[in-house]
Amino acid sequence: MEQLPKWADLVVVPLVGLILAFILSMLMVFATGHDPMEALKLMVSGALGSTYGWGYTLYYATNFIFTGLAVAVAFHASLFNIGGEGQAAIGGLGVALVCLFIPWPHWTIALLAATAAAGLFGALWALIPAYLQAKRGSHIVITTIMFNFIAASLLNYVLVNQLRPKGAMDPATAKFPEPSHLPSLGEILNSVGIPFAKGTPANVTLLVALAACVFVYFLIWRTRLGYQLRAFGKSQPAAVYAGINPVKITIITMMISGALAGLMAINNVMGEAERLILGSVEGAGFIGIAVALMGRSHPIGILFSALLFGALYQGGAELGLWTSIPRELVIVIQALVILFTGALDNMVRLMVAKVLIRPKRAEA
Numbered sequence: 001m002e003q004l005p006k007w008a009d010l011v012v013v014p015l016v017g018l019i020l021a022f023i024l025s026m027l028m029v030f031a032t033g034h035d036p037m038e039a040l041k042l043m044v045s046g047a048l049g050s051t052y053g054w055g056y057t058l059y060y061a062t063n064f065i066f067t068g069l070a071v072a073v074a075f076h077a078s079l080f081n082i083g084g085e086g087q088a089a090i091g092g093l094g095v096a097l098v099c100l101f102i103p104w105p106h107w108t109i110a111l112l113a114a115t116a117a118a119g120l121f122g123a124l125w126a127l128i129p130a131y132l133q134a135k136r137g138s139h140i141v142i143t144t145i146m147f148n149f150i151a152a153s154l155l156n157y158v159l160v161n162q163l164r165p166k167g168a169m170d171p172a173t174a175k176f177p178e179p180s181h182l183p184s185l186g187e188i189l190n191s192v193g194i195p196f197a198k199g200t201p202a203n204v205t206l207l208v209a210l211a212a213c214v215f216v217y218f219l220i221w222r223t224r225l226g227y228q229l230r231a232f233g234k235s236q237p238a239a240v241y242a243g244i245n246p247v248k249i250t251i252i253t254m255m256i257s258g259a260l261a262g263l264m265a266i267n268n269v270m271g272e273a274e275r276l277i278l279g280s281v282e283g284a285g286f287i288g289i290a291v292a293l294m295g296r297s298h299p300i301g302i303l304f305s306a307l308l309f310g311a312l313y314q315g316g317a318e319l320g321l322w323t324s325i326p327r328e329l330v331i332v333i334q335a336l337v338i339l340f341t342g343a344l345d346n347m348v349r350l351m352v353a354k355v356l357i358r359p360k361r362a363e364a
Contacts, residue, residue, distance in 0.1 A: 122262015
């Protein structure tokens with residue numbers, strides 16, 4: 001395959017994939033008898049046209065930043081962690097235990113404790129597949145998939161039999177105490193004179209997600225561990241020859257990845273629902289794979305990719321609410337974006353190479 005310039009690989013290829021996905025999506029909307037331009041306009045305005053839409057877009061994007069970073073860290077070591085769904089769910093259990101059973105005087109202290117608990121629980125849940133990969137040779141893809149289902153079953157048991165309040169019917173914990181409730185983004189911005197819609201789920205966890213992007217950047221490109229991690233991902237035999245312990249690097253990488261996925265629970269469990277609900281992850285662990293692929297496993301790329309998928313989620317919800325377009329078609333549109341920016345990435349790259357590189361060769 002043609003070697004593209006770095007700027008083209010980082011910007012042009014994802015952009016072309018996104019354009020192709022939207023063209024095909026609009027053709028499908030047209031085939032159902034709806035106006036594709038009106039549908040596109042509603043999606044964009046619903047996600048980005050008001051502070052209310054931005055509140056939901058940023059909430060979804062916060063989830064995807066955490067899961068995208070989790071996948072990216074594993075990618076750099078050539079490990080395919082697709083257990084973010086289960087790691088985020090178990091991270092939510094850690095958040096619930098900390099918020100329910102420890103009386104906190106203020107949300108800032110509760111946030112620090114919940115961050116530690118979510119990261120620890122997510123890391124420990126990723127430790128088992130990491131150990132099986134490093135010591136037993138079990139494929140990380142298979143084990144992390146299996147652990148997603150195990151996490152769901154475990155959480156179901158704990159919520160139904162241990163943490164559910166007396167007399168309650170739904171599998172969920174009680175509401176967290178008031179001091180552990182996180183301020184919303186609207187409350188923070190309005191307090192400093194910036195008008196922002198109240199009642200949206202975006203909250204202070206967005207700042208934690210941005211801090212996680214900075215942490216991952218320095219970890220991967222500015223630390224010795226990051227160098228070892230990348231070297232191991234490029235060539236395992238060469239890394240072993242250089243003295244890098246494959247068991248140690250596999251376990252550490254997966255635990256960091258699991259911790260990042262677990263941190264997502266701060267946003268949806270502590271920040272939005274203010275209690276632990278069964279199924280609260282809502283597929284964000286799998287969306288993180290597409291976010292990491294589209295963002296080229298770089299924190300800045302992941303940030304913008306997460307914003308895009310957050311806008312797609314919110315815009316799709318508006319489309320399903322205000323039009324007669326079936327909800328299933330909205331899901332198909334989201335899937336097409338994932339398809340063209342992820343699975344068909346090599347096809348798009350080849351198309352871009354034909355346009356950018358071959359004319360230059362002919363001219364030379």
